[in-house]
Each structure stands twice: as C-alpha cells, then as structure tokens.
Amino acid sequence: MGYPSLFMDGEDLWPISIWRNRINTRVAEPSPVSLVITGDYNTTTNEGTVNAAYTNDSSATITARVYFVITEDSLYHVDPNGHAWHNHLARDMLPDHVGEIVTIDPGQTVNVSRDFTLDASWVEEHCHIVTWIQVDPPSREGLQAGELDILDLVGIEEYVEESPVNVYGVSVKTNPCPAHSITLSTSLPEYTQYRIQVFDILGRRVKSFTGTVAPDIDEIRFSLTDTDQKHSGVYFYTFRSDVLNTNGKLVIQ
8 A cells, every 4th residue: 555545435546646537526426414513522631422413304214324433634654654643533433333222213313322531641632433324235335434632522501600700810920941840830620630731842742630629728839850851941730620611831941
C-alpha cells in the first residue's frame, strides 16, 4: 500500500490522483440516513457516554452496521517517510471493531449508545468520537458518518442564586515562576474536585493530576521538576471541574 492512502466504502484507493473525483462524486450523492450525536463527558473521571441517533430518510428498510471509534490528533512521531505529526489516530473502538448490526424501517430512528473512558495518556482536547453506519460486504457502502469533539459532550450547568453571585476563578499567582514552585490562586467551593493538565508549546502533555479543594485553602501548588520537561519556557495548562473549566499560560524561569 502506498502512502498516503484512502479507504472509501471499504476500498483502498490508490494512487492519490483518483481521490478528488471519487470524493466529489460520493459527496454529491444524497444519503438515505441522517445522524444526530449526543452524550455526556466528565472531565474529572474521564468517563462518558455517546449516543448516535440514525434516522432512515428513505422509503426502503435499511440493514447496516454501526461503528464507534475514539480518535486523537496532534500526535508527534517521526516515521520512516519523514512525517512527524499525525491526526485521526484510532485510539479505541467502542466496544470493538465488529460494530452492531441495526435494521431501520422507513421514517424510523434507531439509537445506539456506548460508554467510554479516555486513557490518562490521551489529550482530551485532541480527542474525538467518530461514528458511522456502513453496509456489510460485499457492498461495504458507507451511508452516513459524523464526528464530535470529546469536550463538546461536557454538560454546562446553570446556577441560579440570589445576590451575591459567586464568581469562580483560577489564575497563576506569579508569572514567571520556577519549575519547582508553581502556585495557582483559586476561588472555588470547598471540596470541588478538579483536574489539571500541563502542555508544552508543541501540545505534548508533560503533567496531569487531580485534586480536591480543601477548606479555607485558596491555592493549588505543584511542580514540573518530576517530569522530563525541566527547562524554562512557555507552557499551557487546562483546569477542569464541575463548576469551572478554564485554560491559562505558565512562564517557567
């Protein structure tokens, strides 16, 4: 198989010169199926559920197979052909590569749900869930597909309170700061569970940890000296909790 290669309707297309016409022709064909993706994701536990609602918009009964896969982008690895950055890497099939056969009558909708967990080594900001419905061999015709960012599944809760209104926040107390002593100033409810991840400027995660806000404590302290990234420079952090999701920049001396 040459590089790069494209699979469409179960067929390996090569050379690259034939891609454009095949793709344009396929995109112009109306699909007999429509798709809505919903679900939820907990950034503290890295667990969630995704639901795909496939609706048969045609006048004939459809029997096909539904698949789910978690993919990740921005992965750095120099392979033999010299390519270093890779996208759409399949991380996990939900629950496996076999998928699930469904039969959908005209005008009807079938809902297929999957629970999932992100591995701690994956960067959730770069992860997506892809689902598609495809006819079994010999046709292998792809009927519909969709993709959703994992973080798009994070629910947003509204808090309606009487005045005064609490304003939650997280910020770096001192920037620049030494790698062995990083302090975040916080304004969060007691016992809030949180997760912090730190990335270098190339998007590589260099630290990840969870914690709980202690009573009467308005600071979170940590270091980067237990990682391979001990040199000075600019880093970025993400803060995830049930009451606040935010990002920030660290300048390490």
